[in-house]
Amino acid sequence: MSALAAAPSLSLQWSDWLDLLTHYLTFSVMSVGGVISTLPEMHRYLVEHQRWLNDVQFNASIAIAQAAPGPNLLFVALMGWTIGMNAGGTPLALLGVLITMTGILLPSSTISYLGARWGHRNRDLRAVRAFKQGMAPIVIALLIATGWILASAHKDPARDWPLWLLTGATTLIVWRCRIHLLWLLAVGAILGGFGVV
């Protein structure tokens, strides 16, 4: 529990919350290729500049969101939550979630919605078709690369080979069979929980 003992204790003013909101609005616009790509900026702002989170809290937010079912971007909500907790408790934590999530979603969603609508209306244009079909091999490769990066977070082959095996087995099962994916996640949690992998 050393992480909690070392947690910063904050007293935040309205101007601080506003600052948080404007920063997340900016992160949102910058987040081409996924929110995860703004992670270094968030670390600079939250941990190094404002000192609203410590390193352990920052990393825990990401780890929990990665492991939880749901979009990875929920690590943003967890950061808002933890800042609020550091500042004094659950009501402020909920405020933190509201602010960070609004900030990260509003600008990008507006741009994406309008952009996609434009693209759909003009879907017969040669340029639009070229873009969509040309990007197809790239985005498929990106998916596989993302999975690869997640798996290779475990670097020590001698100790971590069961995790690699689990990733490989999952890949084969999902590729070849039609099984609901939540079952597989549950199996992973059980195997991990009992220390098998």
Add this chain to the structure above:
Amino acid sequence: MSFTLLALQGFGGVLAIVQQELVERKRWMTKEEFVEEWAVAQIMPGPNVVNLALMIGGRHFGLPGAIAAAAGMLAIPLVLVLLLALVYGQYAGHPAVSGALRGMAAVAAGLIIATGIKLFAALKNNPLGVPVCVALAVASFVCIALLRVPLVYVLLGLGGLACVLTYRKLRP
């Protein structure tokens, strides 16, 4: 609209599950359509999966559908993740909890890789032809996974190249 909401709440929102639901179970779209929409969601700023929900919801039901889809995508997982954070705060030191997180992360990695492999089938009808597609895909994979080139450069560089090649292949 409420159908979208329910449908999207049913799953957690990992892309692997989105693909399974939309393409394989509900058959709302083909693999090719899915990849095309995904390409757009990827290039736009913001969380990809939420973008995808916005686009598909908006396509079928307009703005309310888009908002419902995005909310459905986020609401339940948000509650879950906050609960998980509370639990984690209590039991962070417990080895079973961190072990379970590791196990789930390993499975999640496999899910994502398998989704990518399945979507490869969508490239059969690509105007670039299969060999060029595979070459582009391998190059992207090497850049991102092995060389760790920032995503933006890969999207602009290889992505741009792919778009130009496709543009020349398509009939005016």
